[in-house]
Amino acid sequence: MSDGYNFQQLKIEILARSRATDWETAKAEWKLVGIGEAEECETCLCGHFPIIELCTIANQVTGETTDVGNVCVKRFLGFRSDLIFASIKRIRTDPDKSIGAEAAVFFHERGIINAWEYKFQQSNHRKRNLTAKQLATRRKINQKVLASIARRGIV
Numbered sequence: 001m002s003d004g005y006n007f008q009q010l011k012i013e014i015l016a017r018s019r020a021t022d023w024e025t026a027k028a029e030w031k032l033v034g035i036g037e038a039e040e041c042e043t044c045l046c047g048h049f050p051i052i053e054l055c056t057i058a059n060q061v062t063g064e065t066t067d068v069g070n071v072c073v074k075r076f077l078g079f080r081s082d083l084i085f086a087s088i089k090r091i092r093t094d095p096d097k098s099i100g101a102e103a104a105v106f107f108h109e110r111g112i113i114n115a116w117e118y119k120f121q122q123s124n125h126r127k128r129n130l131t132a133k134q135l136a137t138r139r140k141i142n143q144k145v146l147a148s149i150a151r152r153g154i155v
């Protein structure tokens, strides 16, 4: 299957930045630490062009970081960054909607939303009929999330 995402090339690039020499172990050294949207199209480590949705991944062993496109991150590294981007699109279209679980964990981990907001999000993210106050809180959380994306690289 060739659709521009070259796994062999990605593997070589990731291995070059990892301590482990076999793919399965090397893969486990990496963690998704940031997401951003490129202002100008960039090229993924796999050679795919263009990519707009960027994922910053960090190697927990070597400390190296690199950017990979959203598709490769999901397909080859198994991080559900696609769900985080889907959340961003959803709240950008409708600020009254809620981010999903993956996005909540991610943005809480990165310190974008605090522990209280994280809990709040979990308790009512499926609810449609929020009180005016709850809705205002949800919007505030969404604003924080979107602001963190605008700043390219929230690592």
Ligand SMILES: [Zn+2]
Pocket (backbone or CB within 6 Å): 005, 006, 010, 044, 045, 046, 047, 048, 068, 069, 071, 072
């Ligand atoms: Zn790629």
